[in-house]
Amino acid sequence: MNIYEHTCILSQNLNPKDLKEIRVKIETIIEKNQGKIEKVEDWGLRNLVYPIKKFKKGYYSNIFFSGSGTAVFELEKFERIDENVLRFLTFKVKEVPKENSELCLKEENK
Amino acid sequence: MLFQKPAIKFKRECPLSGKNAPIINYKNIKLLQKYISETGKILPSRITSVSYSKQKELSSEIKKARILALLPFTNN
Numbered sequence: 001m002n003i004y005e006h007t008c009i010l011s012q013n014l015n016p017k018d019l020k021e022i023r024v025k026i027e028t029i030i031e032k033n034q035g036k037i038e039k040v041e042d043w044g045l046r047n048l049v050y051p052i053k054k055f056k057k058g059y060y061s062n063i064f065f066s067g068s069g070t071a072v073f074e075l076e077k078f079e080r081i082d083e084n085v086l087r088f089l090t091f092k093v094k095e096v097p098k099e100n101s102e103l104c105l106k107e108e109n110k
Numbered sequence: 111m112l113f114q115k116p117a118i119k120f121k122r123e124c125p126l127s128g129k130n131a132p133i134i135n136y137k138n139i140k141l142l143q144k145y146i147s148e149t150g151k152i153l154p155s156r157i158t159s160v161s162y163s164k165q166k167e168l169s170s171e172i173k174k175a176r177i178l179a180l181l182p183f184t185n186n
Binding site: 007009048049050052058060087089091101102103 | 135137138139140174177178179180181182183
């Protein structure tokens with residue numbers, strides 16, 4: 001079992017309902033493939049430094065999960081097909097950090 | 111005089127190693143921005159005096175941040 005960190009950028013055009021639907025779908029894909037979600041962070045709507053697929057803004061979300069390589073494979077397979085996912089990045093980490101990162105939204109702004 | 115070695119050797123320590131050094135992570139954009147040039151290139155360690163192992167770590171974190179559009183590839 002490895003611990004992975006996964007970050008993805010979702011399209012700006014999504015309404016809050018669809019946004020939640022995709023995030024729930026990502027979590028169910030991980031859990032279906034014997035993965036366990038350790039931590040979820042919402043970075044909110046951020047400006048992209050350079051345009052991706054002609055979008056200038058995107059919703060960032062960050063997930064830490066433990067599992068095997070098949071969970072990563074199935075997750076990336078879904079994200080490559082889905083048009084609303086602009087970018088994603090997955091890599092191995094040694095441990096899950098206890099504190100939230102600087103990019104994470106504070107509870108007041110949510 | 112021209113070819114004489116300077117009497118005092120100028121030496122700087124690595125700003126990223128040591129006890130109270132900041133953690134290099136792709137989420138820490140403010141730190142990474144100090145180590146890229148105006149055009150978005152990674153600065154060489156002979157200018158920033160970062161140690162060899164930390165420079166390797168730094169460059170891989172900057173490349174992760176570039177993929178996620180947190181830092182620019184180029185900036186004209």
